Amino acid sequence: MKKTLFSVVLILLAVFSALAQEQPTFDAFFVDETMRIDYYHVGDSKVEFIALDKIYRQGTWAGPVTSLLDNFNNGRYYVKIYDSATGRLIYSRGFDNYFGEYKTTNPAAEGIKRAYHESALIPYPRSKILFTMEVRQRDNTMNRFFSQEIDPASIEIDKGPLVTGVEVEKKFFSGNPHHKVDVAFIAEGYTVEEKALFHSDLDKVLHAFFNQEPYKSYKDSFNIYSLFISSQDSGVDEPRNGLFRNTPVESSFNALGLSRYLLTEGNKSLRNIAAHAPYDAVVIVVNSKRYGGGGIYNFYCVYTQDEIWQDYLFLHEFGHSFAGLGDEYYASAVAYNDFYPKGIEPTEPNITSLLDPQNLKWKGLLKPGTPVPTPWDKELYDKMKDNSAEKQAHLEQIKFKGLIGAFEGAGYASKGLYRPMADCIMFTKGNKPYCKVCEAHIVKVIEHYTKSE
Numbered sequence: 001m002k003k004t005l006f007s008v009v010l011i012l013l014a015v016f017s018a019l020a021q022e023q024p025t026f027d028a029f030f031v032d033e034t035m036r037i038d039y040y041h042v043g044d045s046k047v048e049f050i051a052l053d054k055i056y057r058q059g060t061w062a063g064p065v066t067s068l069l070d071n072f073n074n075g076r077y078y079v080k081i082y083d084s085a086t087g088r089l090i091y092s093r094g095f096d097n098y099f100g101e102y103k104t105t106n107p108a109a110e111g112i113k114r115a116y117h118e119s120a121l122i123p124y125p126r127s128k129i130l131f132t133m134e135v136r137q138r139d140n141t142m143n144r145f146f147s148q149e150i151d152p153a154s155i156e157i158d159k160g161p162l163v164t165g166v167e168v169e170k171k172f173f174s175g176n177p178h179h180k181v182d183v184a185f186i187a188e189g190y191t192v193e194e195k196a197l198f199h200s201d202l203d204k205v206l207h208a209f210f211n212q213e214p215y216k217s218y219k220d221s222f223n224i225y226s227l228f229i230s231s232q233d234s235g236v237d238e239p240r241n242g243l244f245r246n247t248p249v250e251s252s253f254n255a256l257g258l259s260r261y262l263l264t265e266g267n268k269s270l271r272n273i274a275a276h277a278p279y280d281a282v283v284i285v286v287n288s289k290r291y292g293g294g295g296i297y298n299f300y301c302v303y304t305q306d307e308i309w310q311d312y313l314f315l316h317e318f319g320h321s322f323a324g325l326g327d328e329y330y331a332s333a334v335a336y337n338d339f340y341p342k343g344i345e346p347t348e349p350n351i352t353s354l355l356d357p358q359n360l361k362w363k364g365l366l367k368p369g370t371p372v373p374t375p376w377d378k379e380l381y382d383k384m385k386d387n388s389a390e391k392q393a394h395l396e397q398i399k400f401k402g403l404i405g406a407f408e409g410a411g412y413a414s415k416g417l418y419r420p421m422a423d424c425i426m427f428t429k430g431n432k433p434y435c436k437v438c439e440a441h442i443v444k445v446i447e448h449y450t451k452s453e
């Protein structure tokens with residue numbers, strides 16, 4: 001009897017957890033508009049908190065209506081929205097942000113607190129919700145550190161007009177934003193005289209984008225918008241060179257003290273401009289010939305018009321910002337690093353610490369007979385000069401080139417982390433494809449946005 005009761009309880013538990021995983025019905029909880037929740041993310045490496053700024057009601061909902069819960073389990077943070085009345089999880093999205101990068105720096109470790117502005121875009125709720133934020137712990141579990149009830153009927157929610165001076169064009173349109181990946185490209189540092197230059201720069205990168213797999217095969221899954229707003233100055237901030245410019249989204253080189261890292265802290269300006277188009281992903285097109293960029297998962301992508309590397313910069317950074325891919329490159333001098341704690345499996349789909357070689361993360365794509373880990377004469381490669389033709393040639397002549405395996409050296413570490421193929425646009429610089437594992441994951445992300453039932 002006891003046993004039977006126990007089995008019944010187990011079955012009930014299984015049913016409840018299946019219900020909890022089930023995607024909520026859009027119309028039951030939301031109307032077809034966007035709620036933008038602006039807040040400040042404040043803290044250092046030890047403490048962090050959220051302070052709400054302002055809530056907006058803006059435009060149609062661009063995101064998915066069937067996959068309201070994000071089950072990718074990627075990103076340092078998760079926004080989770082619960083229906084207040086029932087406590088049911090009705091929307092979630094994993095992401096990374098500027099603060100998450102700041103908190104790994106030395107100043108943050110020394111206790112210097114910084115505030116970064118962020119926005120959460122969610123479908124507009126019909127009833128009161130609980131807006132919560134979770135942060136990933138070192139062991140990969142998530143910990144809720146903020147929650148606040150929001151009443152969608154509150155008179156304080158801003159329904160005012162959008163900022164003026166933004167010209168929106170549909171560069172490529174394939175259909176209803178609910179079932180497409182909507183990407184907004186924003187002009188940054190282009191003066192009114194440079195409007196034609198912005199469009200020709202964007203056309204060039206879009207050509208590269210739609211010629212790169214898997215975007216090429218999934219072209220009809222995308223809507224592309226250009227948003228032009230004239231900049232007072234041409235270019236962007238380059239603090240180390242003493243150059244500061246007044247530009248629409250306040251982008252700057254030398255982010256977190258790194259010379260080529262280009263990000264913006266002007267999130268509010270960015271979101272005010274982006275609100276002119278329905279978007280799932282936002283890209284900042286920077287009018288600078290200097291090599292630089294950045295891509296933060298489900299946050300934004302930034303890249304410059306470097307004459308040789310412009311397409312590579314965009315495709316690499318978009319791999320981070322759109323699909324949450326990790327960097328596959330490493331420095332041969334760095335054996336291990338703290339970015340990916342030892343003994344913990346990274347959440348990114350294209351990097352593994354290979355804790356269980358029998359159950360490789362991308363096992364399904366592995367050809368039987370490929371050794372794991374996969375030999376690739378790494379010692380020889382590590383002795384060659386960085387970014388040299390010799391290194392590239394090496395990758396093209398090793399035994400397991402073009403095959404999926406587990407190649408040691410990834411995620412900034414020379415040892416203990418593995419990438420799926422010898423080469424990938426997330427590994428070395430150049431106009432080259434994503435590896436097959438990256439490509440397969442990008443397809444999954446596209447399908448997350450385009451599923452219609």
Ligand SMILES: [Zn+2]
Binds near residue numbers: 328350426427438
């Ligand atoms: Zn890859």
